[in-house]
Amino acid sequence: QVQLQESGPGLLKPSETLSLTCTVSDGSISKYYWNWIRQPAGKGLEWIGRIFAFGSTNYNPSLKSRVTMSLDTSKNQVSLKLTSVTAADTAVYYCARIDDAFDMWGQGTMVTVSS
């Protein structure tokens, strides 16, 4: 069964750029849409965006100006960049595959924005 693993810095200062990577364990990266979803502590989930093979992307309108997603099929990796972070971007960040729904999730990685 495919596994997803997020990685990246856990602590950022305000105005810095958040960079996360999601590694997909099998070779299915070209077959699905891959999503980033975040969850502030004790709160609900927020969809950030998705990317498909060949680089087709869609982003949450509320984050679109700060988000870039990319995909490296040779490394089976999906990447997320979020610029100009603030404390409001503090959350657990998940990557998730979507088929009929978000059917596979990574374990999540905590990102804290603090000066």
Place this chain on the structure above:
Amino acid sequence: QSALTQPASVSGSPGQSITISCTGTSRDVGNYNLVSWYQQYPGKAPKLLIYDDLKRPSGVSNRFSASKSGNTASLTISGLQADDEADYFCCSYAGSRTFWVFGGGTRLTVL
């Protein structure tokens, strides 16, 4: 503030049934047959329970069922068990501009 509205908490005794509602609008829940439900234990990733409004993935217990009427979707858990105690989130497709919206989550307590 989440796009979809769920009760903050529900509770029930072992063996009972509970229902969690998820209210959206005609632009999301009411317009597409693409509501999904997720179970999340503390510190863990969400797990898919229901997709396409009422379908269960293989491996998910048939104690979990779902329905939808208009702009409100519902998840029912029957025969409550202690390990059903978790957070439950709904999600809906919301069109090609907004894409996916979530509810704020419902904490289920098994008494």
